[in-house]
Each structure stands twice: as C-alpha cells, then as structure tokens.
Amino acid sequence: MPVWTIILLRSVFFFFLVLFLVRIMGKRNPSRLIPFKFTLYVMIGVTAALTAVGAVNLFLGVVALAVFSLLPIGLDLLSARSKFVHDIVNGRETVLVKQGKVMEENLNQVRLTGEDLLRELRYKNVFNLNDVEFAIMEATGDINMVLKSDKKPVTPKDLEWKVSPQTEPQTVILDGSVSNEALTEMGLNRNWLEQQLETIGISLENVFIAQVDTTGELYVDLFDDTVSLAQPKVREMLYANLEKAQAELSGFVLEIEDQETKEAFAGNAQRLEDLLEKLRPHLLR
Amino acid sequence: MTVTSQLKQTLAGLKSAQGTIRTYALQSQEEELRNIFQESLETTGEIIDSLENRLKKIEFEEPQYKGN
Numbered sequence: 001m002p003v004w005t006i007i008l009l010r011s012v013f014f015f016f017l018v019l020f021l022v023r024i025m026g027k028r029n030p031s032r033l034i035p036f037k038f039t040l041y042v043m044i045g046v047t048a049a050l051t052a053v054g055a056v057n058l059f060l061g062v063v064a065l066a067v068f069s070l071l072p073i074g075l076d077l078l079s080a081r082s083k084f085v086h087d088i089v090n091g092r093e094t095v096l097v098k099q100g101k102v103m104e105e106n107l108n109q110v111r112l113t114g115e116d117l118l119r120e121l122r123y124k125n126v127f128n129l130n131d132v133e134f135a136i137m138e139a140t141g142d143i144n145m146v147l148k149s150d151k152k153p154v155t156p157k158d159l160e161w162k163v164s165p166q167t168e169p170q171t172v173i174l175d176g177s178v179s180n181e182a183l184t185e186m187g188l189n190r191n192w193l194e195q196q197l198e199t200i201g202i203s204l205e206n207v208f209i210a211q212v213d214t215t216g217e218l219y220v221d222l223f224d225d226t227v228s229l230a231q232p233k234v235r236e237m238l239y240a241n242l243e244k245a246q247a248e249l250s251g252f253v254l255e256i257e258d259q260e261t262k263e264a265f266a267g268n269a270q271r272l273e274d275l276l277e278k279l280r281p282h283l284l285r
Numbered sequence: 286m287t288v289t290s291q292l293k294q295t296l297a298g299l300k301s302a303q304g305t306i307r308t309y310a311l312q313s314q315e316e317e318l319r320n321i322f323q324e325s326l327e328t329t330g331e332i333i334d335s336l337e338n339r340l341k342k343i344e345f346e347e348p349q350y351k352g353n
Binding site for chain 2 (some may be wrong): 268
C-alpha cells in the first residue's frame with residue numbers, strides 16, 4: 001500500500017475516534033474549560049494528529065488516547081460523588097470582592113492584577129468598582145459578580161408589577177417547513193396553522209420562521225421582506241375593546257334617569273373595570 | 286342615536302371581546318393564564334346577560350325607545 005493511502009486511512013480512523021472520544025467526555029463549553037481540561041483536549045488532539053501521520057506507532061497512540069479520555073471520565077464520575085476529589089480536580093472558586101471590598105490576598109493568589117479585575121468587570125458592563133457587592137473567580141477563570149442591591153436592574157417584582165407567566169415559545173415553521181412536534185407540544189395542529197396563515201393572508205412557502213408564544217399567538221417572519229405584515233396586536237386590541245365597553249357603560253350611567261337601571265349599569269361598569277384591572281398584566285405587559 | 290341602539294353596540298363590542306377571551310382561554314399554554322381567561326370569560330358572560338336583560342326590560346317598558 002502506498003504511504004498516502006495508509007495516512008488517509010489512519011486519518012479517517014482518528015478523525016472518527018477523536019469525535020467519539022470527545023463526545024463521551026461530555027458537553028462543555030470549550031471557552032469555559034478549567035485549564036486542566038483544556039490541556040487534556042490539547043493532549044488528545046496532538047496525540048491523535050501525531051499518530052495519524054505515522055509519527056507514533058498506531059497501537060501506542062490508541063493506548064495513550066484511551067488513557068487521556070477514559071481517565072478524565074473516571075475522575076468526573078469520582079468527583080460527582082466526592083466533594084474532596086471534585087475540589088482537587090477542578091479547583092475551587094476564589095472570592096475576589098466581598099462586601100464591596102477587594103480581597104488583595106486572594107487576587108494575588110490567582111495571579112490577577114487590579115487592572116485585570118477591572119477589565120473583567122468591564123466585560124460585564126460594570127465600570128464602577130463601587131457598584132460591586134461581591135465578585136468571585138470560578139474554577140474556569142470566569143469572574144462573576146453580584147451588584148449592590150440599589151444598582152441591580154429593576155425587575156417587575158421591584159415595581160410590584162404583576163406580570164403574565166410565560167412558557168418558552170415553540171418554533172412551528174422553520175425555513176418553510178412545518179414542525180409537527182412543536183405544534184403538538186402546544187396542543188395545536190396543522191389545520192390551526194393553515195387557518196392562521198390564511199387569516200394574515202400568506203402562504204406557507206413564504207414563511208421563513210414562525211413562532212407560537214404562551215398565549216398561542218403566531219409571530220411570522222417572511223422570506224420576502226418587502227411584504228409588510230401586521231404582527232398580532234390581538235391582546236392590545238382586546239384590552240382596548242373592553243376598555244371602550246367599560247367607558248360606554250359608564251356613559252350610560254350618567255345618561256339614564258331610572259334609578260334601578262342606573263344602579264344596574266353602575267354595577268356592571270364596576271365589574272368590567274375590575275376585570276380590566278385583572279387582565280392588564282396579561283394583555284398589556 | 287337612542288340609548289337602546291347605543292346599548293346594542295356596546296353589547297356587540299363586549300361579545301366580540303368575549304370571543305377573543307374564549308380563544309385565549311383555550312389556547313393559552315400556562316395553567317394560571319388559562320384560569321384567568323376562564324374567569325374573565327365568566328365575568329364578561331354575566332355582564333352580557335345582565336345587560337341583555339336590562340335591554341329587554343327597557344324595550345318592554347318604553348317601546349318608543351326601541352332601537353334598531
């Protein structure tokens with residue numbers, strides 16, 4: 001066999017071997033690896049490449065690869081069971097800022113300068129050290145922090161707003177093809193979808209992405225961006241209609257002279273107002 | 286426009302709103318949301334009933350106001 005065929009076969013073999021090994025080593029974000037894991041991946045890569053081009057004996061290369069991939073799996077299993085092993089393998093997180101004060105010793109320990117810390121905080125959009133209550137360096141080297149409570153972004157809870165609960169939207173059309181799975185997930189079917197598309201007057205082939213939200217409303221993006229499409233404002237419309245009815249009822253109360261009828265209208269107007277108050281977070285927010 | 290025909294318009298508006306609430310009560314994904322819309326459906330239903338009865342009464346008592 002000519003040399004190039006051997007290299008070809010070995011490369012293809014190692015290509016799939018590495019694919020398999022990296023897969024069984026678990027899902028990790030490569031940019032968030034602890035340094036040790038990163039080194040391991042490099043070792044696997046270099047060994048595989050060297051063996052593939054024939055610099056290392058095939059069998060010996062495979063043995064090394066097996067060790068580099070199976071040992072970390074074993075360590076992962078062990079560290080899932082024991083906190084002690086976990087801390088040895090993964091290292092521990094380091095507190096960098098506590099109660100708004102920088103811990104210089106800890107900073108030294110992880111070889112971080114003040115400038116580095118400030119830069120990392122700027123990455124998180126924090127320019128003022130004064131805003132930071134607590135910051136920690138994860139074992140992966142990422143820095144995460146908690147802002148002082150008066151510097152945190154406002155949430156509906158802070159405003160004592162009631163907001164509507166939301167589930168994740170389902171993508172029912174992608175690239176013009178319908179996903180039956182997503183539709184069933186929402187308790188809908190193709191008929192419903194076709195009906196909805198007919199209402200807004202577009203054909204299925206023209207849809208790039210369509211999503212259904214918690215209230216079962218359809219949001220559509222078209223291939224043809226020149227077609228302007230009225231996106232659903234049904235909830236806002238519903239609120240407006242109810243509000244209109246409420247205003248009209250209140251108007252009748254003023255107009256009608258018969259006392260009993262007047263009271264009946266006033267009662268209904270009040271009920272409708274209460275209802276509006278209750279629906280407000282779900283229809284307008 | 287007489288009061289009765291105005292009232293009829295208001296009723297029609299309320300009924301269409303009720304229809305929309307009904308679809309939401311059916312197709313909402315969250316239990317909590319469904320319950321709220323279900324309750325709203327009942328409330329609007331009661332209001333509509335009460336208004337309709339009132340309308341009949343007005344038309345019966347004062348036929349000169351009978352709207353179209």
